[in-house]
Amino acid sequence: MSTLDQSGTVHISDASISVELETPGMTLNIGPQHPSTHGVLRLVAQVDGERVSSLEPMIGYMHRGYEKLVEVRNYAQIITLINRIDWTAGYANEVPFVVAVERLTEIEAPDRAQYIRVILTEMTRISAHLLFLSSFPLELGASTPLMYAVRDREYVLELLESVTGGRFHPNFNRVGGVKPVAGGGSTTKKQSQDLPAGFIAATNAMVKRLRGTCVTFDGLVTGNEVFLARTKGVGIITPDHVHQYGISGPNARASGVGFDVRKHEAYLPYDKFDFAIPTETDGDCFSRYAVRLAEIRESLKIIEQAVNDLPGGPLRSKVPRILKVPAGEIYVRGENPKGEMGYYIVSEGGRIPYRVKIRTASYSNLAVLPELMNGALLPDLVAILGSLDFVLGDVDR
Amino acid sequence: MTLADYLPIGLMMLIGIGFATGAMWVSWKIAPNVPSPEKLAPYECGIVPLQEPALRFPVKFYLVAMLFVIFDVELIFLFAWAVRFEAFGWTGIAAIGIFVALLVETLFYVWKRGALDWNVAHRDRYRRVVAEYEDEAA
Amino acid sequence: MSFAVLLTVKVLAVLGLMLGGALVVIYAELKVGAHMQNRIGPYFAGGRFGWAQPFADALKFMQKEDLVPDGADDRVYKLAPYVVLMGTIGVFVVLPLSPRFVARDLDLGAFYALAISSLTTLGVLMAGWSSNNKYSLIGGLRAAAQLIAYELPLVLAVVAVAIQAGTLSISGIIEAQAAPAFSIGELNVALPYILTGQIIGFAIFVVASLAELSRIPFDMPIAESELTMGFVTEYSSIRFAMFFLAEYAGMVSMSALATAFYLGGYQLPGLSATAVEVLGPVIFISKVFLLSFLFIWLRWTLPRFREDQLQSLAWRWLIPAALLNIAITATFKVVF
Numbered sequence: 001m002s003t004l005d006q007s008g009t010v011h012i013s014d015a016s017i018s019v020e021l022e023t024p025g026m027t028l029n030i031g032p033q034h035p036s037t038h039g040v041l042r043l044v045a046q047v048d049g050e051r052v053s054s055l056e057p058m059i060g061y062m063h064r065g066y067e068k069l070v071e072v073r074n075y076a077q078i079i080t081l082i083n084r085i086d087w088t089a090g091y092a093n094e095v096p097f098v099v100a101v102e103r104l105t106e107i108e109a110p111d112r113a114q115y116i117r118v119i120l121t122e123m124t125r126i127s128a129h130l131l132f133l134s135s136f137p138l139e140l141g142a143s144t145p146l147m148y149a150v151r152d153r154e155y156v157l158e159l160l161e162s163v164t165g166g167r168f169h170p171n172f173n174r175v176g177g178v179k180p181v182a183g184g185g186s187t188t189k190k191q192s193q194d195l196p197a198g199f200i201a202a203t204n205a206m207v208k209r210l211r212g213t214c215v216t217f218d219g220l221v222t223g224n225e226v227f228l229a230r231t232k233g234v235g236i237i238t239p240d241h242v243h244q245y246g247i248s249g250p251n252a253r254a255s256g257v258g259f260d261v262r263k264h265e266a267y268l269p270y271d272k273f274d275f276a277i278p279t280e281t282d283g284d285c286f287s288r289y290a291v292r293l294a295e296i297r298e299s300l301k302i303i304e305q306a307v308n309d310l311p312g313g314p315l316r317s318k319v320p321r322i323l324k325v326p327a328g329e330i331y332v333r334g335e336n337p338k339g340e341m342g343y344y345i346v347s348e349g350g351r352i353p354y355r356v357k358i359r360t361a362s363y364s365n366l367a368v369l370p371e372l373m374n375g376a377l378l379p380d381l382v383a384i385l386g387s388l389d390f391v392l393g394d395v396d397r
Numbered sequence: 398m399t400l401a402d403y404l405p406i407g408l409m410m411l412i413g414i415g416f417a418t419g420a421m422w423v424s425w426k427i428a429p430n431v432p433s434p435e436k437l438a439p440y441e442c443g444i445v446p447l448q449e450p451a452l453r454f455p456v457k458f459y460l461v462a463m464l465f466v467i468f469d470v471e472l473i474f475l476f477a478w479a480v481r482f483e484a485f486g487w488t489g490i491a492a493i494g495i496f497v498a499l500l501v502e503t504l505f506y507v508w509k510r511g512a513l514d515w516n517v518a519h520r521d522r523y524r525r526v527v528a529e530y531e532d533e534a535a
Numbered sequence: 536m537s538f539a540v541l542l543t544v545k546v547l548a549v550l551g552l553m554l555g556g557a558l559v560v561i562y563a564e565l566k567v568g569a570h571m572q573n574r575i576g577p578y579f580a581g582g583r584f585g586w587a588q589p590f591a592d593a594l595k596f597m598q599k600e601d602l603v604p605d606g607a608d609d610r611v612y613k614l615a616p617y618v619v620l621m622g623t624i625g626v627f628v629v630l631p632l633s634p635r636f637v638a639r640d641l642d643l644g645a646f647y648a649l650a651i652s653s654l655t656t657l658g659v660l661m662a663g664w665s666s667n668n669k670y671s672l673i674g675g676l677r678a679a680a681q682l683i684a685y686e687l688p689l690v691l692a693v694v695a696v697a698i699q700a701g702t703l704s705i706s707g708i709i710e711a712q713a714a715p716a717f718s719i720g721e722l723n724v725a726l727p728y729i730l731t732g733q734i735i736g737f738a739i740f741v742v743a744s745l746a747e748l749s750r751i752p753f754d755m756p757i758a759e760s761e762l763t764m765g766f767v768t769e770y771s772s773i774r775f776a777m778f779f780l781a782e783y784a785g786m787v788s789m790s791a792l793a794t795a796f797y798l799g800g801y802q803l804p805g806l807s808a809t810a811v812e813v814l815g816p817v818i819f820i821s822k823v824f825l826l827s828f829l830f831i832w833l834r835w836t837l838p839r840f841r842e843d844q845l846q847s848l849a850w851r852w853l854i855p856a857a858l859l860n861i862a863i864t865a866t867f868k869v870v871f
Contacts, residue, residue, distance in 0.1 A: 032444070050673075142751075226839070226840060377841060377842060403641075405542060405639035408546050410625060413620060420773050420777075427598055428597065439606065440763065472687070476694060479698045482697075482865065486869055493865075494862070504854065
């Protein structure tokens with residue numbers, strides 16, 4: 001009873017009235033001002049009653065021209081800017097860019113800074129996935145998971161804030177390490193302050209707390225009959241779709257494509273930690289939900305290990321006051337909560353990059369949407385939109 | 398019962414209408430009224446609608462409505478029987494049983510025929526069956 | 536003259552109690568929902584516990600600009616809230632709060648209540664169709680399809696009650712539940728119908744009335760994540776408040792009907808006739824609130840169904856189950 005085997009046979013028979021009498025379709029604009037399009041996505045849908053016969057996403061309402069803006073800013077300023085690309089995961093946006101610049105300039109960040117990057121990236125992942133866990137059931141009509149998820153997300157954001165000073169847009173990475181820690185007291189130019197006092201204990205408490213949250217969600221959402229009825233077998237992304245559209249992140253892993261940049265590229269020292277890449281095989285909305293819930297658990301594992309094995313040492317290696325990047329090109333990608341995010345930097349030498357191409361996950365993940373609309377109903381559209389977990393800032397840049 | 402027995406219904410309705418109209422009147426007195434073309438435009442997510450809402454409803458809704466009418470008639474008979482239940486006994490049960498069985502058969506037919514399937518996957522399966530049947534006939 | 540005065544007083548009292556009950560249910564929805572979600576909910580309005588929040592909301596709605604969208608069918612658009620409100624208020628006439636506290640006990644009370652409550656369908660369809668808005672239209676269509684599909688199990692469930700009670704008068708049905716179900720020695724025990732064979736019927740009635748009220752998990756006509764606000768998208772100001780009030784008044788009237796049919800109405804096992812006479816309204820309204828709490832609880836727990844799942848639930852499960860329930864009830868009634 002999967003929707004996979006439909007094989008496009010739509011107009012076979014006019015003989016049976018009970019099957020389909022065509023009525024004139026209606027063009028329905030969903031968005032840009034709509035509660036479930038996560039911002040300013042516009043979908044032009046042809047609907048026949050409940051059925052969505054075709055769908056065209058129109059993007060660009062959130063276009064801010066980042067790729068052009070970064071061409072007139074130096075590398076330190078760019079870090080501030082790219083925080084805002086995927087605003088649910090500000091910290092994770094910085095990391096691939098900083099790593100790319102470090103590789104171009106051949107500066108290595110010290111171990112402690114690397115570990116802090118891992119911890120904060122995983123915290124960002126948890127906070128972004130908790131946002132998904134709140135918004136996805138909301139789109140299916142359940143408003144209570146929202147409150148539980150947002151409440152527990154606050155524990156993560158507080159920790160992020162205690163380290164970086166920012167909840168959403170930390171702007172915490174520097175080429176060659178991380179910024180002096182907020183709340184750590186005054187700093188001199190020579191010495192960076194370390195993590196705030198009590199951070200490790202607070203993080204361990206948070207990990208324990210969020211494990212409980214995952215159990216809560218298993219009880220409230222995962223086993224909910226109505227939730228299962230709405231998500232199982234809906235909006236199936238096949239592995240073929242994944243390869244054709246370049247889908248990445250949890251959306252790809254829900255379809256059985258077990259690719260995760262964290263395991264395949266050493267942009268951060270993930271090889272030092274023991275964690276699994278959760279995958280599902282069905283590729284439906286429920287799998288995408290289940291993968292994200294499992295990823296929270298894995299991220300908690302990583303944080304626990306990283307915090308407890310945190311090496312000592314400096315937070316930042318020696319970097320010249322005026323950073324000049326030698327001529328060259330590099331592409332570094334990282335595993336963002338939404339999927340693979342990469343920066344292709346072309347430098348002609350000097351303080352300002354010549355060109356930066358930003359590869360964002362949501363753009364590719366969203367592109368598959370019309371493909372999934374094959375005879376879906378209007379409520380399915382909302383379920384699929386929610387399960388793709390995109391951010392318009394990440395789509396339009 | 399006489400018609401006068403239904404008077405309270407009329408009275409209740411009148412009071413209800415009075416209450417609603419009173420509220421509307423107060424609202425009309427205290428609410429601002431500054432219409433502008435943008436404000437009065439029908440909401441379609443901030444886009445000027447390209448097309449009027451279709452005035453012909455999709456067929457599926459008519460199917461439900463027709464099914465409803467069939468079963469609604471059944472209900473009227475059921476009520477009549479239910480109130481005078483004691484008087485009929487087994488005979489009544491047998492009679493109404495035959496009547497209901499016929500309607501249940503209708504429901505079953507409609508069900509198998511796919512009219513209750515809004516889910517396209519199911520309907521596609523039905524379409525394939527029809528297509529095969531037609532191929533054989535041809 | 537005195538007859539007219541008495542009648543007016545009765546009608547006003549019932550209407551006041553029921554609409555008051557609706558306000559309490561609105562407040563309960565805000566407060567209970569908040570506590571289920573780790574929130575506090577209304578806190579400031581009225582001083583303590585935000586008890587005046589429903590009134591504050593009503594006042595705020597009144598102060599808002601009343602808009603009729605361009606191209607809307609003006610008269611239908613303005614009439615729709617009235618029709619919806621009438622559909623729910625009309626039910627109150629036949630609800631007995633105690634043996635004598637009833638505006639008018641009709642012989643066909645149950646039949647009348649179910650018939651008048653489906654006026655709501657018409658009002659919703661009017662609202663959806665006249666708004667000149669696509670979301671409203673889809674919402675209105677969904678509402679119509681859903682309400683008529685669930686009308687059947689709802690009424691079929693009541694047929695079984697009518698068989699067991701042998702009457703369609705709501706007071707009669709409640710009185711029938713006061714008849715002793717069994718005796719232990721001298722003691723006669725009267726039980727409500729939910730405990731004497733109508734448990735399936737009760738379940739069907741509650742599910743169907745959830746759908747009739749368009750509440751989660753059956754709130755597709757509104758479905759704010761798909762249709763923004765469904766058939767009320769274009770409504771503002773006091774007209775929106777009318778729909779809002781009608782929803783909660785409908786919740787009270789549906790709970791009241793379920794109370795009368797299945798929970799023994801104003802009866803409480805073990806109470807004497809005089810005690811029932813005095814405490815009747817309190818017992819009745821407590822049971823209504825209990826059922827309303829169930830509705831609120833579900834609202835804050837479940838996601839919503841999809842339109843096709845809702846239809847197949849009605850046609851494939853509830854209607855056959857309701858017919859089966861009638862058959863079982865009838866057989867038992869004849870045999871015993």
